[in-house]
Amino acid sequence: MTDVAVIGFAQAPGERHSPATTNGVEMLVPIFGEIFKATGLTKDDIGFWCSGSSDYLAGRAFSFVSAVDAIGAFPPVMESHVEMDGAWALYEAWLKILTGEAEIALAYGFGKSSAGNLRRVLALQLDPYLVAPLWPDSVSIAALQARAGIDAGLWTEAEMAQVAARSQADARGNPKAVAARTGGGTGDPGGEVAELLSRPYVADPLRAHDCAPVTDGAAVVILASGGRARALCDRPAWITGFEHRTDSGSLGARDLTVSPSAASAGRAAGAARAQVAELHAPFTHQEIILRRAFELGDQVRINPSGGALGGNPMFAAGLARIGSAATEIMSGQADVALAHATSGPALQQNLVCLMEAVDPALTGRRLSAR
Amino acid sequence: MTQLLHAQLEISFDYTRSLGPTLGAFMTALADRRILGARASDGRVYAPPFEYDPVTAAPPAEFVEVGPGGTVVSWSWMPAPLDGQPLGRPFGWALIRLDGADTALLHAVDAGSAELMRTGMRVVPRWSERRGSGITDIACFVPAGTRDTVLADEGPAGEVAMLTTPIALSYDHTVSPGESSFLQALAQGRLIGQRCPACGKVYLPPRGACPVDGVPTETEIELPDTGIVTTFCVVNVPFTGQQVPVPYVAASILIDGADIAFQHLVLGCQPDEVRMGMRVAAVWKPREEWDTSMRNIEYFEPTGEPDAPYDSYAHHL
Numbered sequence: 001m002t003d004v005a006v007i008g009f010a011q012a013p014g015e016r017h018s019p020a021t022t023n024g025v026e027m028l029v030p031i032f033g034e035i036f037k038a039t040g041l042t043k044d045d046i047g048f049w050c051s052g053s054s055d056y057l058a059g060r061a062f063s064f065v066s067a068v069d070a071i072g073a074f075p076p077v078m079e080s081h082v083e084m085d086g087a088w089a090l091y092e093a094w095l096k097i098l099t100g101e102a103e104i105a106l107a108y109g110f111g112k113s114s115a116g117n118l119r120r121v122l123a124l125q126l127d128p129y130l131v132a133p134l135w136p137d138s139v140s141i142a143a144l145q146a147r148a149g150i151d152a153g154l155w156t157e158a159e160m161a162q163v164a165a166r167s168q169a170d171a172r173g174n175p176k177a178v179a180a181r182t183g184g185g186t187g188d189p190g191g192e193v194a195e196l197l198s199r200p201y202v203a204d205p206l207r208a209h210d211c212a213p214v215t216d217g218a219a220v221v222i223l224a225s226g227g228r229a230r231a232l233c234d235r236p237a238w239i240t241g242f243e244h245r246t247d248s249g250s251l252g253a254r255d256l257t258v259s260p261s262a263a264s265a266g267r268a269a270g271a272a273r274a275q276v277a278e279l280h281a282p283f284t285h286q287e288i289i290l291r292r293a294f295e296l297g298d299q300v301r302i303n304p305s306g307g308a309l310g311g312n313p314m315f316a317a318g319l320a321r322i323g324s325a326a327t328e329i330m331s332g333q334a335d336v337a338l339a340h341a342t343s344g345p346a347l348q349q350n351l352v353c354l355m356e357a358v359d360p361a362l363t364g365r366r367l368s369a370r
Numbered sequence: 371m372t373q374l375l376h377a378q379l380e381i382s383f384d385y386t387r388s389l390g391p392t393l394g395a396f397m398t399a400l401a402d403r404r405i406l407g408a409r410a411s412d413g414r415v416y417a418p419p420f421e422y423d424p425v426t427a428a429p430p431a432e433f434v435e436v437g438p439g440g441t442v443v444s445w446s447w448m449p450a451p452l453d454g455q456p457l458g459r460p461f462g463w464a465l466i467r468l469d470g471a472d473t474a475l476l477h478a479v480d481a482g483s484a485e486l487m488r489t490g491m492r493v494v495p496r497w498s499e500r501r502g503s504g505i506t507d508i509a510c511f512v513p514a515g516t517r518d519t520v521l522a523d524e525g526p527a528g529e530v531a532m533l534t535t536p537i538a539l540s541y542d543h544t545v546s547p548g549e550s551s552f553l554q555a556l557a558q559g560r561l562i563g564q565r566c567p568a569c570g571k572v573y574l575p576p577r578g579a580c581p582v583d584g585v586p587t588e589t590e591i592e593l594p595d596t597g598i599v600t601t602f603c604v605v606n607v608p609f610t611g612q613q614v615p616v617p618y619v620a621a622s623i624l625i626d627g628a629d630i631a632f633q634h635l636v637l638g639c640q641p642d643e644v645r646m647g648m649r650v651a652a653v654w655k656p657r658e659e660w661d662t663s664m665r666n667i668e669y670f671e672p673t674g675e676p677d678a679p680y681d682s683y684a685h686h687l
Contacts, residue, residue, distance in 0.1 A: 019374050021546050025578030029586055043584060059379055059541035069577050072584025116541045120452050124537065128385065129393050130418050130505050131476055133535050135454035140463045143446030144476075148465075151444065151489050204447035204484050248424065252465050252474030253416055256444070 003226035003360045004097045005236030006330070009323030010035040011219040014178035014311030017114045018216035022058035023066035024110030027218040032070060035106075035220050039232055043072050046222075047102030049079040050093045052086035052109040053315045056121050067110060078102070085109055086219060086319030087280075087341030087351050093223055094242055103225045110218035111314035118214050118314070125344060127249060138345065139211055143203040145256040145346045146285040150205060152257050157205055160284035161196040164209035164309060167284075171306025176320075178215045178311035209309075212282040217313025219320040226361065237326035237337065241269025241354035251346060262340070262350035263293040269354045274338035276301040276328050278321035282308045286347055290340060294352070304328070318342065322353050329357050375550045375662060382538035392421045392430055394531050399435075400507040401527035403497050407436040407471045417471035418505075437468035439494045439514060440475070447484040453538070456510045462487040466511060478510040486513065501527045504535075548576030551590060553662035559654060563628055565589040571629040575664075595652035595667070597625040598678045600686050604641045619644045623670055624686050631686055634664075638671030647677040 010031040020026035036042055049071055053064045060066075064081045071077060078101075082088045086109020093105035119137035126132045126141075149155050171177035199207050229236040245261035248254045266272070271294040279294075279302060281287035291302065303309075305324040308317050318341025325339035335357040343349040389397055392408065396419055399406045407417030408430035417436045422429060445464040451457055456478035464487075465474035480496065481487050492514035498507050499521060512518060545553065548564050552575045555562040563574035564587035571580065572591055580587050602621035605614075619641050622631035636644050638653070650670040660666045 019544060021544055021549075021578065022541070023578070026546060029579050029584065032584060056539075059381060059539060059543060066578075069579045069581045070584055072580065072582055074582040115543065116539055117452065120454070121539060123454075124539075128535065129387065129389070129533065132537075133503075133505055134456055134477065135452060136463060136476060137448075137452055137455075140446050140448055144444045144463060144465055147446060147489070148444040201447065201484075202449075204487075206446070250416075250418075250420070250473070251476055252418075252467075253420070253424070 001098055002100070003229070003238055004094055004223055005226070005229035005233065005238045006221055006322065006326035006355060007224045007229050007233040007236050008035045008039040008222035009220070009327055010038070011176050011316070011320050011323060012217045012313075013176050014215040014217040014313055016178060016213065016215065018112055020112060020216065022060060022112045022115050023063045024053065024112070024218055025067060025070045027110055027216070028067060028070035028108060028220070031218060031220050035222060039222055041104065041222065041232070045104050046106045047078065048093055048096040048105040049077055050089035050105070050107045051081045052084050052089040052107070052319065053081070053111060054083055056124055057111050057113060057116070057314055059116055084343050085315050085317065085341050087322055087353070088244065088343070090221055090223065090319055090322060090353075091242060091244060091351065094239065097223055097225050103228050105223045106220060107223070107319060108218065108220040109316035109319040111316055112216045113214045113312075113314045114216050122345070131251070139203045139206060141251065141345045142211070142283040142286070143206045144251070146205050146210070146283065149257040149285055149289070154257050155285055155288045157197060158193055159288065160210050161193040163284040163287050164196060165193055167303060167307050167309035168209070170304055171310025174306045174310060176311065177306045178213050179306060179309070206283065210284040212308045212312035215311045215313045215317070217311065217316050219313070219316040219323055221319055221323045221326070230359070233330065235330050235332060235357060237329035237355035238358070238360050239353060240356050240360065241271070241352065243268040244349065244351035246344075246349040247347075249344075249348060256346055257289070259289050259293045259347045259350060262290055262347065262352070265350055265352045266294040269352045271338050271352055271354060272296065273336050274300055274354065275336050276304060276325065276334045277338040278303055278305060278307065278325040278340065280308050280318045280321045280341045282312050282317075282342070284309065286342070289347060294338065294340070318351065325353070326355055329355050373550065374544055374547060375553055376542055376544040379541040379543040380538065381541070382536065385535045385537055387533050387535070389531055389533055390421065392419050394529070395419075395433060397502075397504045397507070397530040397533065398527070400504065401501040401530050403507075404435055405437045405468060405495070406433045407468070408432070409434055414472040415470060416473045417468050418475055434470060436470040437495070439492060440466040440468035440471075440511070442479065442487070442489055442491045442493060443467050443474050444489060445479065445487045447487060456506070461510065464493070464511065466493055477505075477508060480510045480512050497521055502530050504530070504533045546576070546578045548578065548587060552576050556664065556666050557660050557662045559657070559660065559666070561593045561595055561625060563591045563593050563625075565591050572627060573630050574625055574628040575632065591627065593625050593627045595625070596673065597623050597628070597650060598683060599636060599644060599646060599648045599650055600624050600631050600683050601646055602636065602644050617641045621670070623650060624683060629686065634667065635669035636671070637669040643672070645677065647680060647683065649673045649675040649677065
């Protein structure tokens with residue numbers, strides 16, 4: 001089986017209210033151009049395309065088919081779609097390369113989260129019989145999870161505010177973060193923890209700085225098989241672990257203060273070896289849950305991009321975590337980088353991708369050896 | 371750049387679902403103002419009940435009546451309720467472990483104020499007057515000891531086997547720059563397409579990007595309101611919302627100078643007179659009815675000119 005590496009990443013600047021249509025074409029065309037320029041590839045080099053998006057978010061049927069216009073899909077291309085974050089589209093693309101059906105694959109995700117009321121739209125991912133008829137919104141459900149951990153003594157509102165303050169500071173250095181370009185994002189960029197804690201609750205015990213901003217955006221990642229990756233990229237981000245797991249969909253039947261699915265996926269992928277981690281935590285307390293699930297020590301840099309708290313384009317933010325972590329490798333900042341993506345309420349589904357700088361051909365540390 | 375057009379889009383659908391043996395039993399009991407849990411293989415009682423045992427994947431072997439009172443195990447506060455939520459005034463969301471259960475049920479608590487919510491508080495259900503609506507048969511929970519109107523005992527409600535859940539979402543729908551130009555030109559009785567800079571194809575209506583080349587199609591082209599029928603069908607089946615009496619012709623119309631056909635009506639002749647390659651022209655509504663809509667063209671009608679030869683449109687089929 002071949003080795004597979006990330007060799008390119010691009011993302012649209014996160015926006016609070018993009019003028020783009022919900023089919024994503026206007027956000028995707030520029031970043032396809034950017035990633036092709038950076039990698040020296042053209043659309044004809046891509047053997048497999050896979051996207052992540054949602055018609056519920058778009059408010060229209062088959063929005064992902066309209067998005068295919070951005071590819072220029074003629075002559076016909078091999079193409080697929082997942083109704084999940086683009087990180088899961090990347091997983092499918094990775095499998096396509098592992099099975100030898102493609103040498104170079106491109107995954108993209110897009111979401112215009114501002115088109116509808118995101119808190120209500122996300123209620124429809126809940127159990128349609130017992131939960132969705134009550135329209136519990138995404139922020140309120142995250143608040144139930146945050147409270148459970150506070151009550152159990154696992155974290156405090158001050159520790160959550162520390163996550164927010166650090167994320168805001170990092171997001172200010174990321175030109176693609178919505179927080180960097182609006183001068184605010186969720187909280188005051190200069191906000192100290194004590195000041196953040198003086199602010200009102202939006203969903204007790206969550207304050208605005210605890211919640212990712214509603215963000216429109218898109219992201220794209222290119223994968224290549226071993227030989228192609230070595231030729232195309234000076235320092236490919238070799239994928240040495242790629243796993244995803246899910247917890248029960250019944251919110252009241254699982255312990256919301258931990259993430260067994262993230263922990264299991266992380267152990268299988270070797271997450272604890274990471275020097276830097278891009279964690280898809282749309283709420284501050286979820287970063288704390290994930291750090292513990294992945295057994296990341298204090299020496300591990302967390303979300304140098306600012307993470308989802310700096311910009312959380314639905315269906316693209318998880319893929320952007322993988323792209324951001326890969327960039328840490330490709331740019332020489334790190335040798336082992338962890339990326340995580342989540343989907344569903346209260347961290348229900350979790351995907352991890354471990355990437356390394358050392359060529360697996362030299363170390364034998366490769367998936368096929370497992 | 372033209373002003374981008376946008377409009378509010380309301381979409382709704384009443385999802386009607388059969389309930390099956392477990393949820394059917396649970397919701398039938400709710401209609402009788404009782405709450406059922408299911409005992410799992412490990413002895414734990416799940417309320418609401420699982421459909422398949424989390425460990426053995428077997429259906430529940432035993433239902434257990436739980437509650438109606440319970441204990442709040444986690445809560446949050448909703449200061450500005452959203453459409454569809456159980457209460458229109460500020461309320462608490464809570465995970466409630468009903469007495470006799472080991473898992474929690476998600477519902478609203480009408481506590482009046484966040485200051486009155488706390489983990490460990492005792493709550494009881496406030497039943498809805500409307501029965502047979504599933505989980506919303508419980509209107510919400512209230513702090514134990516709240517003086518609530520007691521509903522009269524109406525006797526058994528009968529089996530609840532189906533559930534209808536109305537879902538409505540609202541979007542601010544934006545069209546692309548090309549579509550904005552197209553729609554604004556329609557309001558002036560004109561047709562505007564866009565040409566791909568790579569392959570030269572003309573798209574009407576314009577698209578965000580050329581589907582062949584993946585590049586934005588930014589060059590605007592004014593096109594006539596005449597063209598040909600490339601292919602068509604005769605609609606004989608009446609359906610809800612139909613606006614033209616059957617039989618009528620829905621056709622792919624290729625405007626002169628465009629490379630992609632769009633669907634429109636062909637009227638003004640008998641359906642059996644319509645043929646591939648037939649020359650047609652737009653019939654516009656009265657000018658005072660025009661808006662930014664394709665509906666400004668009421669239909670296409672034959673011009674009487676000679677048909678286009680097949681080879682001239684074969685590659686547009």
